[in-house]
Amino acid sequence: MRLATWNVNSVRTRVDRVTAFLERSEVDVLAIQETKCRDDQFPHLPFEAIGYEVAHVGLNQWNGVAIVSRVGIEDVQVGFDGMPSWSSKEGVDPAPEARAIGATCGGVRTWSLYVPNGRQLSDPHLAYKLEWLEALRTAAAGWLTDDAQIALTGDWNIAPEDGDVWDMAVFAHSTHVSPPERAAFAAVVEAGYADVVRPYTPGEFTYWDYTQLRFPRREGMRIDFALCSPALAARVTGASIDRQERKGKGASDHAPVVVELTD
């Protein structure tokens, strides 16, 4: 089985590229982030036409996560227990955002996660990000059993190691590399979820900003991950980051991350 995760930065703008990727790469299950649409706006038909079922949660023009699968989608869950809420405006009650959806696809409990960005070190959004990650760690730790097949995939908005950004000096006063964020990521790993892609893709990035010619200059970041439970990690036979999908007109700013699993 082939499992992938991709922040597509608007599924409506990118639907042709996403379906072409699925067919070209023979991906069975794809976790999508930043669909940027409501459920009623999601382009179901192009996916169904090539044999994929869709589970999506989108509340407005921000965030939005989906799973598309050609090996079944069962037990869909929107959000996880304890997931924090957020309000972008004062005076508006905090509410859960569309940042997590889980489903069992071909026997793998797959999660499509879009971790809050954090914005700036001084921004309340960073505290929200850290709370969100801690709640995810707590929930995900509770899912683990000896034979649980769980994949926590998505855009984590964290570069766990210095080599996961092109120049640490640029990030001296930025989010994504701060010790609390890295500790929050490490806590999920320590709970039992392994980054199964890094060993197959040393030195590679998954994201390049649209501005400043970051992609042609090879100035990227590794912020998209597939973290797998022990029983699932044992099935991994390969992984890759599809840089091709970052090229050309109409590309997302993220590349797909692909994991190969034995039957």
Add this chain to the structure above:
DNA sequence: ATGGTAGCTTTGCTA
């Protein structure tokens, strides 16, 4: 000089 690009419910917010 807080720049650049992209997407959305676009003249502002998010990333």
